[in-house]
Amino acid sequence: MCTCLHWTPPPLQIPKPTNNILRNRSAIKANVVGIEDEDGDRNIRWNLRGKTALVTGGTRGIGHATVEELAGFGARVHTCSRNEPELHKCLSDWENKGFQVTGSVCDVSSPLLREKLMDNVSSAFDGNLNILINNAGFNIRKPMVEFTREEFSKLMATNFESVFHISQLAYPLLKMYGDGSVVFVSSVSGLVSLNAMSVQSATKGAINQLTRNLACEWAKDNIRCNAVAPWYVRTSMVEQVLENKEYLKEVFSRTPLRRLGDPKEVSATVAFLCLPASSFITGQIICIDGGMTVNGFHPTFD
Numbered sequence: 123m124c125t126c127l128h129w130t131p132p133p134l135q136i137p138k139p140t141n142n143i144l145r146n147r148s149a150i151k152a153n154v155v156g157i158e159d160e161d162g163d164r165n166i167r168w169n170l171r172g173k174t175a176l177v178t179g180g181t182r183g184i185g186h187a188t189v190e191e192l193a194g195f196g197a198r199v200h201t202c203s204r205n206e207p208e209l210h211k212c213l214s215d216w217e218n219k220g221f222q223v224t225g226s227v228c229d230v231s232s233p234l235l236r237e238k239l240m241d242n243v244s245s246a247f248d249g250n251l252n253i254l255i256n257n258a259g260f261n262i263r264k265p266m267v268e269f270t271r272e273e274f275s276k277l278m279a280t281n282f283e284s285v286f287h288i289s290q291l292a293y294p295l296l297k298m299y300g301d302g303s304v305v306f307v308s309s310v311s312g313l314v315s316l317n318a319m320s321v322q323s324a325t326k327g328a329i330n331q332l333t334r335n336l337a338c339e340w341a342k343d344n345i346r347c348n349a350v351a352p353w354y355v356r357t358s359m360v361e362q363v364l365e366n367k368e369y370l371k372e373v374f375s376r377t378p379l380r381r382l383g384d385p386k387e388v389s390a391t392v393a394f395l396c397l398p399a400s401s402f403i404t405g406q407i408i409c410i411d412g413g414m415t416v417n418g419f420h421p422t423f424d
């Protein structure tokens with residue numbers, strides 16, 4: 123006889139916070155300056171004061187918007203890029219805006235420079251890092267069979283190996299404080315097929331699965347890992363391809379909201395994933411795509 127009809131669920135067990143997490147909560151509160159520290163206080167949930175963040179590739183596009191968003195919520199931010207004059211110009215603009223941002227030149231495709239970057243981050247923040255935004259990346263659009271070995275290696279090294287290694291290097295710093303958030307800037311290309319994007323898609327697909335695995339692997343350290351997956355967002359990376367009006371029309375026809383995204387629409391979600399407000403979200407890939415990935419077969423009449 124089946125016994126499952128008589129089965130009653132055991133009483134709901136809500137795990138008590140460990141000493142480690144309790145200690146971290148006190149530390150989080152102690153770091154939030156000048157606001158009430160009652161549990162559930164809205165100011166605590168929507169605030170990054172006292173937090174430190176590394177955003178790779180912060181001088182343009184999504185990375186630039188993310189630096190400003192996190193700094194605007196009160197975080198101290200370190201960023202990097204390859205172009206020194208452009209980096210200095212950004213740092214001086216941010217200083218004028220009252221943001222606390224430091225930066226260093228780094229090509230994230232180089233293992234040695236990645237190590238140097240993390241040394242700079244460690245000394246800028248006294249060995250303490252709360253937020254890591256793996257944003258820097260680029261693209262080579264061509265059919266898979268036309269890729270040279272060098273092009274393949276460069277794309278893998280910049281888009282995926284760098285993300286893997288920087289996360290590895292950042293782990294001890296994120297773990298130290300016990301309240302970490304890692305956000306990977308992935309792409310819809312990691313979820314659906316896009317023309318001439320096989321290799322770039324493979325890097326983003328790898329990022330998506332790394333996000334899910336690290337979410338589980340690092341949960342014990344209270345480090346959350348999530349990814350954002352944008353569709354076309356107006357940045358320097360895609361301006362050339364979007365100059366083709368016919369192509370742009372096709373992009374709009376596949377996008378239910380009938381427009382491109384703005385870097386701020388990505389950075390807002392990235393910031394949300396770093397805020398205490400999202401403290402129960404981990405292992406998620408969030409599409410920021412105007413509905414593109416859910417648009418299976420929906421004929422357009424406009």
Ligand SMILES: NC(=O)c1ccc[n+]([C@@H]2O[C@H](COP(=O)([O-])OP(=O)(O)OC[C@H]3O[C@@H](n4cnc5c(N)ncnc54)[C@H](OP(=O)(O)O)[C@@H]3O)[C@@H](O)[C@H]2O)c1
Nearest residue numbers: 179181182183184203204205229230259354355357358359
């Ligand atoms: N824009 C889109 O439509 C779109 C869509 C989906 C996903 N994404 C993803 O979003 C991320 C940012 O793209 P974006 O559109 O904002 O690009 P972007 O406008 O070209 O900006 C890229 C930023 O990263 C830096 N960067 C590039 N390569 C680097 C390297 N090897 N080392 C260090 N810094 C590097 C650039 O500075 P330097 O060139 O001076 O180094 C710049 O600050 C990428 O991972 C991209 O795949 C973008």
